[in-house]
Amino acid sequence: MTTAPDTVVWAAVLLAGVGTYAIRASFLFLFERLGDVPTRVETALGMVPAAVLSALVAPAVLAPEGTLAVLGNGRVVAAAVATVVAWYTESILATIVVGLVALVGLGLLGLA
Numbered sequence: 001m002t003t004a005p006d007t008v009v010w011a012a013v014l015l016a017g018v019g020t021y022a023i024r025a026s027f028l029f030l031f032e033r034l035g036d037v038p039t040r041v042e043t044a045l046g047m048v049p050a051a052v053l054s055a056l057v058a059p060a061v062l063a064p065e066g067t068l069a070v071l072g073n074g075r076v077v078a079a080a081v082a083t084v085v086a087w088y089t090e091s092i093l094a095t096i097v098v099g100l101v102a103l104v105g106l107g108l109l110g111l112a
Contacts, residue, residue, distance in 0.1 A: 074112020078103035 004012075031037055037045075061079045062068055070076055082099030089095070106112035 074103060074106035077106060078112065 057079070061075045062070060062073070064073070064075055078099050081102040082095050085091075085098040086095040103112055
């Protein structure tokens with residue numbers, strides 16, 4: 001296997017850092033020029049955390065081995081229990097604790 005020289009690797013890291021900074025700074029300069037963030041953009045940005053969390057959690061729950069597994073998947077049951085707790089309590093700690101207890105309990109019963 002051939003590896004890239006150190007200078008190429010560091011140049012790529014530097015370029016990626018500058019690019020990331022430029023993208024982030026562009027929003028600051030754009031909204032500084034526009035004045036206020038438009039309400040549609042603000043609404044869309046408010047939905048980003050839920051979308052990112054869903055994108056991270058859904059594959060871990062629905063496809064733990066890399067293929068879709070809904071039936072016989074204890075993670076789906078534990079996630080459903082955690083979802084109900086989150087809905088009623090609106091407590092992150094309670095949701096995490098109940099979800100973990102459900103998953104471990106199902107695992108001990110041989111269902112997860």
